[in-house]
Amino acid sequence: MGRYTGPACKMCRREGMKLFLKGERCFMAKCPIETGRPAPGSHGQRRGKLSDYGMQLREKQRLRRMYGLQEGQFRLIFRRAMKAKGVTGENLLQLLELRLDNVIYRLGFAPSRRAARQFVRHGHVLLNGHKANIPSIVLKAGDVVEVKKDEKSRRLAAQFIEAAESRGIVPWITLDKQAYRGEIHHVPKRDEIGAPVNEQLIVELYSK
Numbered sequence: 001m002g003r004y005t006g007p008a009c010k011m012c013r014r015e016g017m018k019l020f021l022k023g024e025r026c027f028m029a030k031c032p033i034e035t036g037r038p039a040p041g042s043h044g045q046r047r048g049k050l051s052d053y054g055m056q057l058r059e060k061q062r063l064r065r066m067y068g069l070q071e072g073q074f075r076l077i078f079r080r081a082m083k084a085k086g087v088t089g090e091n092l093l094q095l096l097e098l099r100l101d102n103v104i105y106r107l108g109f110a111p112s113r114r115a116a117r118q119f120v121r122h123g124h125v126l127l128n129g130h131k132a133n134i135p136s137i138v139l140k141a142g143d144v145v146e147v148k149k150d151e152k153s154r155r156l157a158a159q160f161i162e163a164a165e166s167r168g169i170v171p172w173i174t175l176d177k178q179a180y181r182g183e184i185h186h187v188p189k190r191d192e193i194g195a196p197v198n199e200q201l202i203v204e205l206y207s208k
Contacts, residue, residue: 056205063197067096068113073136078206089199090190097188100127101135103145107175107182108164109157124153139184146181154180170194 050058064074081091096102101117104125110116117135119125125132126146127139139145147157157180169175172188 053205056201059197059199059201060205063096063195063199063202066113066195066197067099067102068117075206078202089203092202093190093193093195093199094187095138096195097193098139098184099135100125100132100137100139100145103139103173103182103184106164106170106173107145108161108169109147109180111160111163119156124148124150124156141184141186143184144181145183146179 060074064071067074069077077095078088078092081088081095084091084095097106101113101120104110104116104119105113109125110119120135121133123131123133124147126148127137128144131148132145147153161177161180165175165177170188170192172184172186172192173182174185175182
């Protein structure tokens with residue numbers, strides 16, 4: 001199954017919350033969630049109470065769409081989270097947050113995770129001094145990410161750093177704005193991950 005190429009805002013409307021898929025547009029008053037547009041489809045305003053399975057499915061879809069992953073990719077990450085020590089739900093969120101494309105987004109080098117994925121694939125990023133063009137690489141504490149010393153690469157990143165910094169950089173990353181460099185200070189704890197989902201429902205869904 002290919003990646004979704006339709007309207008990003010439609011996914012936010014379907015989930016009834018902001019998934020922050022369109023960068024600055026998500027912070028504008030014309031965001032469909034801000035204007036109160038209903039879920040897409042002829043029955044968008046008349047959906048009844050969800051079953052337990054429906055609630056679990058919606059939580060999974062929200063998280064998967066938020067990070068821009070296909071179902072197969074998401075399942076692989078979940079299996080890895082199950083094998084790791086600790087709480088599976090928290091492990092899942094940590095693995096998602098530590099993906100290279102998400103770290104680029106969190107540092108403010110790109111306006112959205114989709115844009116960050118493209119930024120990585122186009123070879124604008126160095127990881128620990130070496131070129132990295134695989135968005136799904138999972139980083140660890142101590143890893144250093146930077147925009148390569150190229151005028152085009154740094155000009156692209158410079159467009160978005162100020163806006164991201166004004167909203168606040170996550171506490172588990174340190175940013176050197178002048179050097180276009182960030183370092184993973186520590187693996188994020190659950191309260192440092194802003195994903196507004198109930199990850200336990202996702203664990204229950206995949207554990208059936």
